[in-house]
Structure formats: C-alpha cells, structure tokens
Amino acid sequence: MIRTPLCDLLGIEFPIFQGGMAWVSEARLAAAVSAAGGLGVISAMNAGADYVLEQVRLARTLTAKPFGVNIMLMSPSAAEVAQCVAEEKVAVVTTGAGNPAKYMKEWLAAGVKVIPLVASVAMARGMIRAGAAAVVAEGCESGGHIGELTTMALTPQVCDEARATNTPVLAAGGIGDGRGVAAAFMLGAQGVQLGTRFLVARECAVHQNYKNMVLKANDIATITTGKRLGHTVRSLKNAFSRKYFAAETSAAAISDEELENLAVGALRRAAVEGDEKNGCFLAGQIAGLVQKEQTAAEIIREIFAEAEELLNGAGRWVR
Amino acid sequence: MIRTPLCDLLGIEFPIFQGGMAWVSEARLAAAVSAAGGLGVISAMNAGADYVLEQVRLARTLTAKPFGVNIMLMSPSAAEVAQCVAEEKVAVVTTGAGNPAKYMKEWLAAGVKVIPLVASVAMARGMIRAGAAAVVAEGCESGGHIGELTTMALTPQVCDEARATNTPVLAAGGIGDGRGVAAAFMLGAQGVQLGTRFLVARECAVHQNYKNMVLKANDIATITTGKRLGHTVRSLKNAFSRKYFAAETSAAAISDEELENLAVGALRRAAVEGDEKNGCFLAGQIAGLVQKEQTAAEIIREIFAEAEELLNGAGRWVR
Numbered sequence: 230m231i232r233t234p235l236c237d238l239l240g241i242e243f244p245i246f247q248g249g250m251a252w253v254s255e256a257r258l259a260a261a262v263s264a265a266g267g268l269g270v271i272s273a274m275n276a277g278a279d280y281v282l283e284q285v286r287l288a289r290t291l292t293a294k295p296f297g298v299n300i301m302l303m304s305p306s307a308a309e310v311a312q313c314v315a316e317e318k319v320a321v322v323t324t325g326a327g328n329p330a331k332y333m334k335e336w337l338a339a340g341v342k343v344i345p346l347v348a349s350v351a352m353a354r355g356m357i358r359a360g361a362a363a364v365v366a367e368g369c370e371s372g373g374h375i376g377e378l379t380t381m382a383l384t385p386q387v388c389d390e391a392r393a394t395n396t397p398v399l400a401a402g403g404i405g406d407g408r409g410v411a412a413a414f415m416l417g418a419q420g421v422q423l424g425t426r427f428l429v430a431r432e433c434a435v436h437q438n439y440k441n442m443v444l445k446a447n448d449i450a451t452i453t454t455g456k457r458l459g460h461t462v463r464s465l466k467n468a469f470s471r472k473y474f475a476a477e478t479s480a481a482a483i484s485d486e487e488l489e490n491l492a493v494g495a496l497r498r499a500a501v502e503g504d505e506k507n508g509c510f511l512a513g514q515i516a517g518l519v520q521k522e523q524t525a526a527e528i529i530r531e532i533f534a535e536a537e538e539l540l541n542g543a544g545r546w547v548r
Numbered sequence: 549m550i551r552t553p554l555c556d557l558l559g560i561e562f563p564i565f566q567g568g569m570a571w572v573s574e575a576r577l578a579a580a581v582s583a584a585g586g587l588g589v590i591s592a593m594n595a596g597a598d599y600v601l602e603q604v605r606l607a608r609t610l611t612a613k614p615f616g617v618n619i620m621l622m623s624p625s626a627a628e629v630a631q632c633v634a635e636e637k638v639a640v641v642t643t644g645a646g647n648p649a650k651y652m653k654e655w656l657a658a659g660v661k662v663i664p665l666v667a668s669v670a671m672a673r674g675m676i677r678a679g680a681a682a683v684v685a686e687g688c689e690s691g692g693h694i695g696e697l698t699t700m701a702l703t704p705q706v707c708d709e710a711r712a713t714n715t716p717v718l719a720a721g722g723i724g725d726g727r728g729v730a731a732a733f734m735l736g737a738q739g740v741q742l743g744t745r746f747l748v749a750r751e752c753a754v755h756q757n758y759k760n761m762v763l764k765a766n767d768i769a770t771i772t773t774g775k776r777l778g779h780t781v782r783s784l785k786n787a788f789s790r791k792y793f794a795a796e797t798s799a800a801a802i803s804d805e806e807l808e809n810l811a812v813g814a815l816r817r818a819a820v821e822g823d824e825k826n827g828c829f830l831a832g833q834i835a836g837l838v839q840k841e842q843t844a845a846e847i848i849r850e851i852f853a854e855a856e857e858l859l860n861g862a863g864r865w866v867r
Binding site for chain 1: 549550551552668669670687688689696697698699700701702704705708721722723724725727728730731732733734735736766767768832833834836837856858859860862863865866867
C-alpha cells in the first residue's frame with residue numbers, strides 16, 4: 230500500500246482527495262470516496278450555509294470517516310459557509326477560486342485542517358504562513374476554475390517552497406490514473422486530487438448525459454473560457470462553451486454583464502438537466518483517459534494498484 | 549545509468565534531447581549536448597539551407613556523436629532545409645509548428661530518423677503512421693510555440709496511442725530537473741526534451757541578458773501571446789510581450805498584419821542583442837527552477853543523477 234505522512238495527518242488510507250466540483254461533489258459522492266479510504270469533499274459551490282449543513286450531516290450518516298468541504302471563495306455565501314464548517318468541526322476545508330486568509334483563524338481555532346488550492350508559489354507561501362495543513366498545487370489542465378501554471382511546472386516549484394516547513398503538497402490536474410499518481414510523487418507531491426475521474430463514479434449523482442460526455446471525450450475535448458472576466462474555467466467543448474468563447478473573444482462589443490449572464494445556470498443545466506447543448510460541463514484535459522464508470526472504491530483501488538506497480542518498478546530503467 | 553530503448557535506437561547515452569530553439573540552439577550548443585551523451589539539436593529556425601548546412605558541418609567538426617536538426621515547418625525555407633538535411637543524412641530531424649508529412653518520404657529514404665513534436669493524440673497517430681521513429685509529446689508549459697494540452701495530460705494519452713506500434717514517446721514541457729524526468733518516465737515516456745534549462749548552458753551563445761532573465765525568473769514569469777493569429781508562443785513577461793498581449797486582446801482594432809509586424813525581429817533582439825525591453829525571450833514555465841549556469845555535460849549529469857535516485861527510491865512510499 231502507498232502511504233505518506235498525509236495519510237497519518239488526516240487519518241485516511243489512500244493519499245487521494247476527490248475534488249470539490251460545483252453541482253457534482255455532493256454528500257453521497259464524498260461519503261463514498263471517504264468510505265473507500267480517500268478524502269471525499271463536498272462542494273459548497275454558491276449555496277448557503279443551510280445546504281452545506283444538510284450535506285455535512287447527510288455525509289455523516291453515510292460514513293464515519295473524515296471528509297472535507299470545498300469552499301469557493303468567490304461565492305456570495307462564503308462567509309456564512311466558512312462559519313458553518315467551523316461550527317460543524319468538519320475535518321478538512323479545501324478552498325478554491327480566491328484567498329481564504331480571512332477565515333483561517335476561525336477554522337484553525339475549531340480544529341479544522343485547511344488545505345487551500347494554490348496556483349502559484351506565492352500563493353502557496355502565503356497559505357503556509359497562514360497555517361495551511363497542506364496545499365494542493367493545482368495545474369491548469371484541471372476542470373473548473375484554473376490558473377496559468379501546469380501541474381508539471383507548478384508541483385516541484387511549490388514543493389521547493391513547502392520544504393522548509395515540511396508542509397505536504399498534493400498535486401491536482403492532469404491525473405487520471407496510476408501513471409499520474411506516480412508522476413506526482415516523483416515531482417515531490419505526497420498526495421493527489423482527482424476530479425474528472427470521480428465524475429463518472431457510480432455514486433456521483435450528475436446526469437447520465439454528463440457522464441457519457443466525459444466517457445466519450447478525447448484529449449482535445451476541453452476548452453477554456455472566462456479569461457476576459459478574470460475567472461478562467463475549463464469545460465468540455467459544446468454549443469454552450471463555443472458560444473461563450475466566441476462572445477468573449479469577438480470584436481463585437483458585448484458587455485461584461487451580458488457575458489456573465491450567458492453563464493448563469495449553466496453548471497446546473499449540465500449536472501442536473503444533462504442539457505448537452507446549453508450546459509457548462511466542467512472537465513479536465515484528462516477526460517480522454519476516463520473510459521468507464523466504476524464505484525469510488527474501484528476507482529481508488531485501481532489507481533493505487535497501478536501507481537504501486539509503477540513506483541515499485543521505477544528502477545527498471547536504471548542499469 | 550538510466551537507459552531506454554530510445555538510447556539504442558539513436559545511439560545516445562542519456563535519453564534526453566535539447567530542444568530546437570530559434571536563435572538559441574546553434575551548432576555549438578547542440579554539439580556540446582551530443583558530446584555529453586544527449587541528443588543536441590540545431591534549430592533551422594527561419595533560415596535557409598545555406599545556414600543549416602554551415603551549422604551541420606560546424607557541429608560535425610565539434611563532435612562525432614549523432615545530433616539533430618529542428619525544422620520549424622512554418623518557415624518559408626522549410627522545403628529547402630528539408631532537402632538539405634536529407635542530403636546531409638543528419639541523424640535525426642525533429643519538427644515543430646506544423647505537419648511534416650510531405651517531407652517524410654524523402655527523409656526516411658535518406659535514413660534520417662524523424663521525431664515530430666506532437667500536441668495531440670491525433671497528431672501522434674498521423675506521425676506514427678507516416679513513419680516517425682519516435683514522437684515528442686510537448687506540453688503547453690514549454691517555451692516557444694505551444695499547443696493546448698499540458699505534459700501531464702498529453703503524455704499518457706500519446707503513450708496509449710503509441711503502444712500498439714511500440715513507438716517511443718519523449719515528454720517535453722515543464723521538465724527542469726530530475727523530478728520532471730522521473731515524472732515523465734512514470735507517465736510512460738522513454739525520454740525527455742528540455743529547452744529552458746539548456747538556455748543557460750555555458751555553451752549556449754545567447755546574450756548574457758537572456759540567461760540572466762531566465763535565472764531570475766520565478767514560476768509566474770511567462771506569458772502566452774499570439775493566440776489570435778493561431779500561433780501561440782510562451783515567453784518571459786517583459787515590455788515587449790506585455791505590449792503584444794495588450795495589442796492582440798484590446799478592443800481597439802489592430803490588423804493581423806500590424807500584429808505580425810510587432811513581432812518581426814523580436815527573437816533576434818532577445819538572443820543576439822539581449823534587448824530586455826524589446827526582445828521576445830522564449831522560455832518555459834519551468835524557468836523558475838533554473839538556478840545556475842552550467843556546462844551541458846553538468847546539466848545532463850546532474851539531472852540524470854537526480855532522476856536515478858528518485859526512480860530507484862520510488863518504492864519507498866509503498867509499504
């Protein structure tokens with residue numbers, strides 16, 4: 230078995246997080262991942278504290294293992310959700326799309342381990358100083374909100390930064406199977422976070438059309454949009470994402486407000502309605518590697534069996 | 549020592565290519581890399597056959613080891629350079645920025661091994677069918693002309709495609725030290741190509757200002773430009789690249805021709821004149837990892853010693 234200090238830190242069996250994906254990472258998926266020995270993560274998305282509380286309590290009925298809540302810091306409800314997870318003493322909070330500094334004290338006081346997603350060395354440095362238990366170096370090959378650096382370039386540079394404080398680093402983005410896990414370890418990571426592969430988990434409640442789109446996707450199936458508004462997002466190419474991309478890059482004047490309105494409800498249309506044309510189907514570049522639906526436990530076991538074999542056999546090229 | 553079938557295929561000691569960088573990869577750098585046991589590569593950039601012939605002959609006076617020529621297929625001189633390398637029976641041709649299909653027959657007939665840079669699975673498939681001896685899966689974290697996929701996402705998907713024909717895959721982009729090499733091996737690659745790290749090699753003739761800019765760069769020091777004209781390029785952030793980026797993304801109408809004119813001579817101004825403001829300094833996201841000037845031999849030995857240690861010790865996480 231592959232075990233790293235991150236496993237001991239969080240009380241998990243496999244050093245793998247399931248990414249917090251809006252409209253995707255609900256309590257049932259998170260609980261299934263945690264029950265299987267990883268760290269499941271509930272996405273708070275743009276919802277209020279009521280929703281998060283309900284999800285946390287539901288997950289607790291499904292597993293006694295630790296799990297996390299992902300807070301998208303751009304959410305209008307971020308402050309009330311931040312308070313809710315502190316009150317509930319959730320095991321782990323992962324944060325994305327912003328800087329969690331103002332909530333750190335409250336979380337640390339409540340014993341919550343804070344593990345921010347970072348897109349640069351400077352952000353990793355700031356988060357470690359503020360008390361992060363670990364950081365997730367997330368490359369731009371990920372689905373959803375992304376930065377500029379790739380996993381291959383970002384991970385070792387963040388690891389160099391984290392070394393002085395012995396802070397564990399997880400790698401995220403571009404990891405779809407055991408090869409990606411083994412590569413992440415070579416780059417210096419002690420764990421990984423996967424999103425796209427868990428999208429097709431049997432316990433994931435998204436519409437079957439969403440899963441089918443991921444299963445059919447090839448390597449060039451994704452596109453990035455939203456750069457003009459400063460919130461780049463990676464999703465599957467479809468009528469919606471092509472239309473949005475054309476709107477934000479065309480010479481014709483479209484206001485920022487009109488552009489924002491284009492995207493309203495698009496994640497829900499994808500995940501809940503399975504609207505192949507008008508939904509925004511977040512997914513990473515690794516979608517082309519995702520070939521089959523499996524339970525969360527099957528996914529985790531298969532990935533780590535492959536990674537274990539690769540890491541144990543890595544010396545074979547050295548003569 | 550790390551040896552893979554790619555070493556035997558090409559008669560090289562270390563499975564590493566030095567990337568073909570316009571105005572950077574001259575005969576002296578290529579010969580130094582080849583003499584050190586890697587595969588040095590001369591960049592034909594936009595030059596004619598006369599220049600390439602002179603460089604090939606110069607390299608042959610400096611080393612008896614095999615080396616390659618990189619042909620940028622967008623070059624107006626691509627056809628005459630293609631003929632020249634066939635006549636000279638250069639050991640290896642690597643190709644970038646386009647599709648080399650129309651030159652393949654001539655090269656193969658001359659015994660030249662053709663190793664195209666590929667940015668997608670479909671391109672890898674086409675090149676393997678056309679007779680490529682290997683392919684370089686180049687991620688968008690690289691400096692210079694880039695595609696959309698990252699090394700972490702692209703490499704395993706290209707390896708899956710190449711498996712049926714047993715075609716070796718090299719990984720390029722985001723590799724700055726032994727960690728990147730070891731990671732590339734875990735992803736399925738049998739070799740690597742590095743550009744940015746060799747930019748600061750003692751045998752590299754670029755202006756010292758260029759080297760200093762790479763040595764000072766951090767993780768977020770690069771920017772991509774040229775997307776509007778369909779030729780995305782990664783370079784260091786400076787007055788030139790910021791101005792170009794502003795011009796191509798601003799609402800103000802600037803013609804494609806004006807945009808192209810902005811870039812004329814910018815690579816030369818960087819590499820030859822060291823013009824920190826007006827030059828275009830191509831470099832990858834890994835520039836932040838490049839800390840010191842070394843000879844090509846020192847770079848190669850250091851990287852592979854680190855990779856060897858990592859690969860030999862990779863089993864330590866498995867308990």
